[in-house]
Amino acid sequence: MSKIKYNSKRFYLILLLVSILFIMVFVNTSCTKTNSESIGTNQANTSTTKEQQADNETSTTTNEAEGIVSVTIWDSCEPKERIFLMESINNFIKLNPKISINIKHFRNEDELDDVFSASSLAGAGPEMILAGFDSMQKLIKENIIKDMTNEIDYNIFFPGLVEISNFDGKKYIVPFSSSNFLILYYNKDLINEIPSTFDEIVTLSKESLDAKDPKYGILFNAAEPEWTIPFIGGYLDWIYDYDSGAINLDSVAMENTLNFINNLYTVDKIIPKNFGYEDMNDLFKNGGAAMIINDVSVINEYKDAGLNFGVAKIPRNADGSTNPTPMISGLGFMVNNNCSSKSFEAVKDFIEYMISKDIQINWTLNTSSFPSILGLENDQLLNNDIIYNVLLQAKICRGKPKEDDLRLIRDVLKLNIESIIAGNITPEDAKNKMQEDIIKLKSGEIKVEDYSSTTTSKEN
Numbered sequence: 001m002s003k004i005k006y007n008s009k010r011f012y013l014i015l016l017l018v019s020i021l022f023i024m025v026f027v028n029t030s031c032t033k034t035n036s037e038s039i040g041t042n043q044a045n046t047s048t049t050k051e052q053q054a055d056n057e058t059s060t061t062t063n064e065a066e067g068i069v070s071v072t073i074w075d076s077c078e079p080k081e082r083i084f085l086m087e088s089i090n091n092f093i094k095l096n097p098k099i100s101i102n103i104k105h106f107r108n109e110d111e112l113d114d115v116f117s118a119s120s121l122a123g124a125g126p127e128m129i130l131a132g133f134d135s136m137q138k139l140i141k142e143n144i145i146k147d148m149t150n151e152i153d154y155n156i157f158f159p160g161l162v163e164i165s166n167f168d169g170k171k172y173i174v175p176f177s178s179s180n181f182l183i184l185y186y187n188k189d190l191i192n193e194i195p196s197t198f199d200e201i202v203t204l205s206k207e208s209l210d211a212k213d214p215k216y217g218i219l220f221n222a223a224e225p226e227w228t229i230p231f232i233g234g235y236l237d238w239i240y241d242y243d244s245g246a247i248n249l250d251s252v253a254m255e256n257t258l259n260f261i262n263n264l265y266t267v268d269k270i271i272p273k274n275f276g277y278e279d280m281n282d283l284f285k286n287g288g289a290a291m292i293i294n295d296v297s298v299i300n301e302y303k304d305a306g307l308n309f310g311v312a313k314i315p316r317n318a319d320g321s322t323n324p325t326p327m328i329s330g331l332g333f334m335v336n337n338n339c340s341s342k343s344f345e346a347v348k349d350f351i352e353y354m355i356s357k358d359i360q361i362n363w364t365l366n367t368s369s370f371p372s373i374l375g376l377e378n379d380q381l382l383n384n385d386i387i388y389n390v391l392l393q394a395k396i397c398r399g400k401p402k403e404d405d406l407r408l409i410r411d412v413l414k415l416n417i418e419s420i421i422a423g424n425i426t427p428e429d430a431k432n433k434m435q436e437d438i439i440k441l442k443s444g445e446i447k448v449e450d451y452s453s454t455t456t457s458k459e460n
Helices: 002-066 079-095 109-121 133-140 159-163 198-210 225-234 252-267 277-285 296-304 341-354 357-366 385-395 403-421 427-443 448-459
Strands: 069-075 099-105 128-132 174-179 182-187 216-219 289-295 309-312 327-335
Touching: 069 079, 069 109, 069 341, 079 099, 079 341, 079 357, 099 341, 109 128, 109 133, 128 133, 128 341, 133 327, 159 174, 159 327, 182 225, 182 296, 182 385, 198 216, 198 289, 216 277, 225 252, 225 327, 225 403, 252 403, 252 427, 277 289, 277 296, 289 296, 296 385, 309 385, 327 341, 403 427
Parallel strands: 069 099, 069 128, 216 289
Antiparallel strands: 128 327, 174 327, 182 289, 182 309
């Protein structure tokens, strides 16, 4: 009996040991299988990654072998201009299959300038940007855009755009389009022939105001600097030196211009003192004025209003030597200093394409701005009276001074012209005072805000 009990205990002990051994073998086998599957998966992933790398390397090698050059351009164009820019890029790529162009659009020019500046200073950024001339003035100070003086023939562009392409004797922007300049509009239902001088305009204006159905002969914001400055150019002088940034407001031409503006308001009285821009613009659109001097950008506004109008160069003063010279600006291409030599050749090819006659004409016909190159007014593709005369005006425009300087000029001119019209100062005294004021403002001796408030309080 004791032996049977002993054998039974031994049997259960052996069974327990066998069970434990079986479990250990099972677990070990499962772990080994799992590890094997995991290793296999990792090896497969590694293999896939290597294949992708191989594909990428093959693609890069293929692009290099095929000689394809990739170029990136950033812009902040208006919708209509952006659409045409993208179409132009696509057409260029079709003609140049060895060049690939990527484009990135920014909401506004300030954002474009900031991001481009940061990326370029970090050694990166796009090969080129399309932006305004004011952007060039900001970016050139950071030494991040290329000198294009000897890369492009600048003789083909409007002289006013060439003036503002300069910095320290070199050119850093390639003009592409022109905009923001004044021109004369006239209502064809009210006048048959455009006066050639302002003496004729004054005579016409007086007759129109004395008629049974009184109308203004001409309207424009004569007291505002943008409308005043062009007449200085009509007297063969100017307010600004583009190389040095020097401002000249005490010239004989300035005095003649101030006398002319004063006569329009206080002597001939053909422009009302209490009219602002909107008043004048609405009057012209409603047939209340025969002529108006306004920005070239309102052409479509007048078309939409159903006006039967034409455009022309602003007539000269009778005692002036030539037609007034409005300020002009626009867009241009700037090239990143980080642009490689190989990419630079592709960039130049693209810029040359964009300033070619055909593209410039298509730009003019399909957007709200105008070309940058000379000679298109005689092209049959632009057989349009409005465009023809706009381009004649653009040819004699002067470059818009950089914004910081123009802001000072605006403030000084505006306040002193208002004083002249109010009879508080003579044109001669105002001319001398303005030069003193601009020197103080540029030197920082006084601030614009302080100058404006002080001048206003003195007038009052």
